[in-house]
Amino acid sequence: MTIFWLITIIVLYLAVLAYLGYKGFNDTKNSSDYLIGGRSIHPYVMALSYGATFISTSAIVGFGGAASLFGLSMLWLPVLNIFVGIFIAFVFFGKRTRKMGLNLQAHTFPELLGKRVDSSFIQWFSGLLIFIFMPIYAAAVLIGASRMLEGLLGVPYIYSLSIFSILVAAYVIMGGLKGVMYTDALQGTLMFGGMIFLLFYIYSATGGITAAHQSLTDMASLVPANLKAIGHMGWTASPESFSPLWWIIYSSLVMGVGIGVLAQPQLIVRFMTVKSNREMNRAVLIGGIFILTTVATALIVGALSNVYFFQKTGTLAITVAEGNSDRVIPAFINSAMPSWFGYIFLLVILSAAMSTLSSQFHAIGTSIGRDFYETKILKGHAAGKSMVITRIGIVISIILTVFIALEMGPGIIAQATAIFFGLMASSLLSPYIASLYWKRLTRKGSIAGIFSGLTVSIFCFLFLHAKEAAIFGVSKALFGKVTLMGGGWQFVDPLVIALPVSAVFTIAVSLVTKVESPERVELSFDGIK
Amino acid sequence: MFIGIPDPSVAAAYIMLILAVLLCTVYGIVKWNSEGEISEKELLDEKKWSQEEIELEQDISGGG
Numbered sequence: 001m002t003i004f005w006l007i008t009i010i011v012l013y014l015a016v017l018a019y020l021g022y023k024g025f026n027d028t029k030n031s032s033d034y035l036i037g038g039r040s041i042h043p044y045v046m047a048l049s050y051g052a053t054f055i056s057t058s059a060i061v062g063f064g065g066a067a068s069l070f071g072l073s074m075l076w077l078p079v080l081n082i083f084v085g086i087f088i089a090f091v092f093f094g095k096r097t098r099k100m101g102l103n104l105q106a107h108t109f110p111e112l113l114g115k116r117v118d119s120s121f122i123q124w125f126s127g128l129l130i131f132i133f134m135p136i137y138a139a140a141v142l143i144g145a146s147r148m149l150e151g152l153l154g155v156p157y158i159y160s161l162s163i164f165s166i167l168v169a170a171y172v173i174m175g176g177l178k179g180v181m182y183t184d185a186l187q188g189t190l191m192f193g194g195m196i197f198l199l200f201y202i203y204s205a206t207g208g209i210t211a212a213h214q215s216l217t218d219m220a221s222l223v224p225a226n227l228k229a230i231g232h233m234g235w236t237a238s239p240e241s242f243s244p245l246w247w248i249i250y251s252s253l254v255m256g257v258g259i260g261v262l263a264q265p266q267l268i269v270r271f272m273t274v275k276s277n278r279e280m281n282r283a284v285l286i287g288g289i290f291i292l293t294t295v296a297t298a299l300i301v302g303a304l305s306n307v308y309f310f311q312k313t314g315t316l317a318i319t320v321a322e323g324n325s326d327r328v329i330p331a332f333i334n335s336a337m338p339s340w341f342g343y344i345f346l347l348v349i350l351s352a353a354m355s356t357l358s359s360q361f362h363a364i365g366t367s368i369g370r371d372f373y374e375t376k377i378l379k380g381h382a383a384g385k386s387m388v389i390t391r392i393g394i395v396i397s398i399i400l401t402v403f404i405a406l407e408m409g410p411g412i413i414a415q416a417t418a419i420f421f422g423l424m425a426s427s428l429l430s431p432y433i434a435s436l437y438w439k440r441l442t443r444k445g446s447i448a449g450i451f452s453g454l455t456v457s458i459f460c461f462l463f464l465h466a467k468e469a470a471i472f473g474v475s476k477a478l479f480g481k482v483t484l485m486g487g488g489w490q491f492v493d494p495l496v497i498a499l500p501v502s503a504v505f506t507i508a509v510s511l512v513t514k515v516e517s518p519e520r521v522e523l524s525f526d527g528i529k
Numbered sequence: 530m531f532i533g534i535p536d537p538s539v540a541a542a543y544i545m546l547i548l549a550v551l552l553c554t555v556y557g558i559v560k561w562n563s564e565g566e567i568s569e570k571e572l573l574d575e576k577k578w579s580q581e582e583i584e585l586e587q588d589i590s591g592g593g
Contacts, residue, residue, distance in 0.1 A: 072534065075542035082549040087556065095564075102574040107585055213533025237536040273582075275575070277564035285557020288550045296546055365589045387588040394589075527568065 006153065009343055010167070013350060017171075020182045043282030048188030049181040049355075050270050050283060051290035054085065054261070055191065056356030057144025057349055058137070060298045062413025063253070065325035067302030068317040069227065069411075070249055071235030072216070074303075078295040080258025086287040089262055090280045094271040096436040096528060098280070101272040103526050108363075109265035110371040112272075113428065116435040116524050117443040118517045120375045122450065126428060127371025129454070130265050131364055135397050137420035138360045139404035140413045142168070143326065145353035146405070147413075151330020152342050158406075165402045167350075168357055172394065187351030191294055194348035197341070199297040205336060206307045215307045222316060235303050244491040251493035252418045260421025260495065263429040265367070266359040294352075298329070305332040312336075324410035361394050368393030415467065418493070426453040426498035430506040438510075439521050445510025453502030460494030 067074045097112065106112040110130065114123025142164060149160035206212035213236055220234030231243025239245040261267065274280055305317040305328055312335075313320065320335075321327035333345050369390030378386070408416060431449040434441040461468040463475045463484045470482050483490040515521060531540035567575075 072539050073536075073542065075539065075546060079542055079545045079549055082546070082553060087549070087553055091556070099571075102571060102578055105574070105578055105581065107578070107582055210533040215533075217533055217535055234536075236534045236539055238538040272578075276567050278560075278562065281560035281564060282557055284553045284560075288553025288557075292546065292550050362589060366585065369588055370585060390588045527571065 003153075005343060006346070009346060010350070013347060014171070016186070017183050017354075020186060023182065043279055044286055045181050045185040046274065046279050047283035047286035048192070048290060049184035050267065051287055051294070052184045052188035052191060052351065052355035053266060053270065053359040054081075054264075054356075055291065055294045055352060056141045057148065057353045058140045058356075058413050058417045059295050060195075060349070060352055061144035061147055061329045062140060062326060062417060063257075063295070064298035064302035065321070065328040065411070066253065066414040067299040068305050068321075068328040069325050070232070070239075070245065070253075071237070072213075072299070072303050073238045073249055074253060074299050075296065076250070076254045077258055078291055078299065080254060081261065081291045081295050082288050084258055085261040086284060086291060089267070090271075090284050090287070093262060093268075093432075093436065094274070094280045095277045097268060097271040098274050098277070099528050100436065100524050103523055103528075107269070107272065108366045108371055109268040109428075109432075110367060112268070113431055113435060113446065114371075114375070116520070117441060117446050118520045119443045119446065120379070122431075122443070122446055124372045124376035126450065127367035127375070129423075129427065130367040131372065131393065131397065133420055133423050134265075134360055134364050134367075135401040135404055136416050138357060138364075138397070138401040139408060140416035140420075141353055141356050141360070142401055142405045143408060143416075144413050145349055147326045148330045148333075148346070148349040151327060151334050152346060161402070161405060164353070165398075165405075168354075169398060171354055171358065172361060172398065184355050187355040188290065190347050190351040192290060194345055195293045195297040198301055198337075198345075199293065201337065201341075202297075202301045202304050202308070206304050206311075212304055212307055215311075216304060219306060219310060222310070224316070224318070235306060242488055244488070247488060247491035247493070251491075251496050252422070253414055256418040256422040256425070256493050256495050259429075259499075260418075260425035263424040263432055264421070265424070266356075266363040268432075269363070269366075301332065302328060305329075305336075308332065308336055326411055326413050361397065364397045365390045365394045368397075419461070419468065422493060422495040422498075423454070423457055426457040426495055426502055427451075428453075429499060430502040434506050434510070435524075439525060440510055440515065441506070442510045442513045443516045444513045445506050445508075448509035449502045449506030452505035453498045456498040456501045457494045460497060464489060465492070465494055466490035 063074070063077065100106070100116065101112055104112065104115040106115050108127070110123045110126035113126055114120060142161070146157060146161040146164045149155070149164060150157045153160065203209050203212055206215060217234065217236045220237065223232045223234060227245065230248075231240035231245035233239055239249060271280070274283075302317075309315055309317045309320050309332075317328045317332070318325060321331050333342060337345070369386035373386045373389040427450050430453065431441070431446040434446065434449070462472055463469060466483050469475050469490075475484060476482055531537075532543065534540045534543065
């Protein structure tokens with residue numbers, strides 16, 4: 001891949017995005033245009049826009065790389081992504097979120113949670129949580145894109161990270177954060193096409209579906225000793241039950257991300273812009289197929305890259321990637337795919353990263369401007385005065401994201417994503433579900449749910465869950481050991497403990513307190529059967 | 530042994546993947562034209578909502 005072609009492709013790509021952004025802006029200059037434009041949006045555009053926001057370089061590069069280590073048992077993740085992240089999200093969460101959002105005139109996820117129980121505290125506090133923690137996930141996406149550039153161009157990681165950070169900053173300055181579905185849909189289409197090609201290619205390069213899986217099954221004896229020691233039993237087998245690896249795969253990667261998706265602020269706001277339930281019904285169809293072709297393909301390619309590299313070089317994918325699982329997918333694309341596909345895949349990666357990053361920084365901007373600054377500092381007295389704070393907040397979070405991406409070590413993408421998804425789900429999912437489905441939810445119950453989930457999560461990250469506790473070092477400093485509990489507990493994802501605790505607090509505190517504003521409950525559920 | 534995968538729990542994931550997509554496909558087809566109508570009140574709510582949304586978008590990414 002040459003720098004000339006690379007720059008040409010990137011410039012062309014950005015020009016097309018800028019054109020679509022301009023077209024989208026012209027379509028939505030005033031509220032009538034906005035309504036008409038929104039109403040005529042094709043379900044394909046809506047579904048791919050949601051899918052492109054949902055699926056990022058974290059899924060393709062990070063989780064694909066993780067599958068090269070852990071194998072096909074990770075396919076339970078796209079099962080949940082489709083069943084929970086698409087079907088349940090649209091049918092059981094999306095429709096109510098849309099209607100309640102309109103009833104309460106809410107524009108962000110924190111605003112919905114806050115207005116549902118008439119609490120500005122919930123709005124600004126949830127906004128602050130998103131502002132603080134979202135850069136961890138944005139960094140995971142940024143690392144994924146940078147690792148791809150590193151692999152395709154053969155430049156040092158620090159350069160690829162710098163190139164990509166400049167691209168992101170340019171995209172934001174160009175107005176790329178504007179919620180234009182057409183750009184997302186174009187990006188989704190590129191991802192869709194590129195990943196389908198990749199899926200066909202990997203199976204044909206490794207001898208067809210059954211033969212490829214069989215070859216991977218036959219490689220079980222080659223599992224590295226360090227993985228074997230934590231329960232790995234081969235790439236087509238589930239790890240030993242309740243072994244450390246079993247907990248890592250099923251509690252962090254599969255459940256954490258598979259269920260955590262329901263409390264993702266950048267996805268929930270998408271439901272609010274949908275014009276009727278019909279659009280959501282239709283998007284379920286397209287969204288399901290999109291997740292299958294993107295996430296499942298990434299995981300299958302990751303796992304089967306072992307077969308490919310073993311047949312070609314006699315080594316495992318992780319060896320080719322020099323021990324860094326985040327480098328497996330780039331290494332595979334670089335050595336296995338025809339060179340023209342490298343250019344196409346670059347666009348796939350740019351699309352996957354940009355569509356997610358733009359929605360992440362959009363959520364960060366509204367969190368700090370609308371949810372925190374307008375609600376906590378201005379206290380709603382002077383709405384519309386938060387533009388400067390919003391912009392400053394976005395700039396600070398971009399810098400923070402780049403800094404985190406620089407600091408995080410190898411093989412980190414999937415874990416960083418799981419941390420953010422887990423944190424959001426632990427603190428906000430129970431109050432969110434109760435907001436949508438339970439009229440008895442009280443303000444105190446909602447606050448209790450948020451605080452209990454958050455506290456337990458942070459406690460687990462600092463004192464129980466081995467991976468993060470080792471990084472933060474608080475437990476070591478205070479008690480002289482990395483985690484407070486040994487055995488399997490140090491591998492159980494904090495979500496497994498924090499989510500039930502948050503649910504119990506949300507329900508119990510609501511039951512012992514009175515609904516503060518019955519009128520607000522009536523307003524919220526108006527027209528909801 | 531299912532398509533070269535000996536472990537039933539991993540083979541099940543493969544099958545569930547197909548079933549989950551089928552569920553989404555069937556649901557999408559069956560409901561393709563349902564729930565499209567919205568009430569007058571909803572339309573008014575939406576009009577008010579979109580005015581505020583446009584201002585919010587301008588805060589985030591400027592007029593153009």
